Amino acid sequence: MIARNDAYEIVIASLKEVFAQVGETPPASISDDTVLVGADAVLDSLGVVQLIVEVEQRVEAAHSISVTLANDKAMSARNSPFRTVGVLADHVVATAQEAAS
Amino acid sequence: MSASEKPVMIVTGARKGIGRYLVEHYLAKGYLVEGCSRGKADISDSSYKHHEVDVADEKGVRGMVADITKRHGRIDAVLNNAAIASMNHVLLTPAKSANRMLEVNVTGTMLVCRDAAKVMIRRKYGRIVNFTTIVAPIALAGEAVYAASKSAVVTFTRILAFELGQWGITCNSFGATPIMTDMIKGVPQDKIDAVVNNLAIKRLGTHQDCANVCDFFISPSSDNITGQVIYLGGVT
Numbered sequence: 001m002i003a004r005n006d007a008y009e010i011v012i013a014s015l016k017e018v019f020a021q022v023g024e025t026p027p028a029s030i031s032d033d034t035v036l037v038g039a040d041a042v043l044d045s046l047g048v049v050q051l052i053v054e055v056e057q058r059v060e061a062a063h064s065i066s067v068t069l070a071n072d073k074a075m076s077a078r079n080s081p082f083r084t085v086g087v088l089a090d091h092v093v094a095t096a097q098e099a100a101s
Numbered sequence: 102m103s104a105s106e107k108p109v110m111i112v113t114g115a116r117k118g119i120g121r122y123l124v125e126h127y128l129a130k131g132y133l134v135e136g137c138s139r140g141k142a143d144i145s146d147s148s149y150k151h152h153e154v155d156v157a158d159e160k161g162v163r164g165m166v167a168d169i170t171k172r173h174g175r176i177d178a179v180l181n182n183a184a185i186a187s188m189n190h191v192l193l194t195p196a197k198s199a200n201r202m203l204e205v206n207v208t209g210t211m212l213v214c215r216d217a218a219k220v221m222i223r224r225k226y227g228r229i230v231n232f233t234t235i236v237a238p239i240a241l242a243g244e245a246v247y248a249a250s251k252s253a254v255v256t257f258t259r260i261l262a263f264e265l266g267q268w269g270i271t272c273n274s275f276g277a278t279p280i281m282t283d284m285i286k287g288v289p290q291d292k293i294d295a296v297v298n299n300l301a302i303k304r305l306g307t308h309q310d311c312a313n314v315c316d317f318f319i320s321p322s323s324d325n326i327t328g329q330v331i332y333l334g335g336v337t
Binding site for chain 1: 170219
């Protein structure tokens with residue numbers, strides 16, 4: 001199990017890491033509502049790929065839970081589980097729970 | 102954890118044949134080798150670990166890569182050698198047999214590449230070699246589905262090269278000529294002779310031939326060699 005707040009912190013840290021990797025400055029304010037996919041997104045599509053991989057690795061390193069965030073359920077969902085920081089954090093919690101069960 | 106000092110390699114289909122030879126070849130070169138196959142392997146070396154994993158099993162591959170990452174903190178090279186073949190006229194090929202070939206040869210290759218690449222991008226370095234076959238370019242009758250699955254591997258690898266190139270990961274394909282392994286033991290000798298006689302170099306392939314191409318592809322100096330396919334014996 002991963003607490004929602006831990007998942008949120010992982011997403012934030014991962015997002016900052018992705019910006020660092022490409023040598024760009026992250027947005028001044030990042031919150032649950034920060035958009036990751038689609039119009040107004042703070043990342044391009046490749047950035048989202050990097051973010052997902054980074055989050056998976058941080059989840060594994062910090063919680064010893066091996067997760068695949070881009071799973072069948074996520075990719076066929078009507079609303080993308082990667083669309084905002086908050087939604088992604090929720091998806092991390094749910095996926096980790098499924099992986100642990 | 103800090104990363105191992107020695108380079109780490111995954112070899113799929115490591116239990117026997119070409120995979121087994123490559124395991125021993127790269128152990129001798131100082132690699133930490135992580136092999137997998139559906140069954141147990143009798144390879145005994147402190148630098149080798151065997152994983153009983155079917156490459157078509159997503160959860161199994163994920164678990165194997167997680168275990169390797171936990172112990173070594175890095176993956177430098179992947180040799181996707183695991184494959185199944187079924188020589189059969191297409192009119193006599195059951196869907197189950199076709200699906201299984203696609204599952205192991207295409208999906209299995211993709212899964213190992215995907216999960217290993219996620220680890221490789223941390224160090225912005227990686228070498229992936231996916232095994233194909235000459236029976237695709239020579240259009241060998243009796244191997245339609247197997248050849249189709251290996252053509253898919255070549256196309257997958259070419260595109261993978263573009264998707265992963267930005268992280269210093271090269272992806273290439275290697276197609277061997279017939280080599281005396283269990284995979285072709287059921288193929289009639291006259292069929293093998295006919296294939297060999299149409300090659301520029303008229304002999305069976307050897308395990309050493311395979312190691313030679315892999316050595317080239319995984320060399321750190323081959324950082325500008327990607328999206329390529331090398332066939333043995335003059336096949337193009």
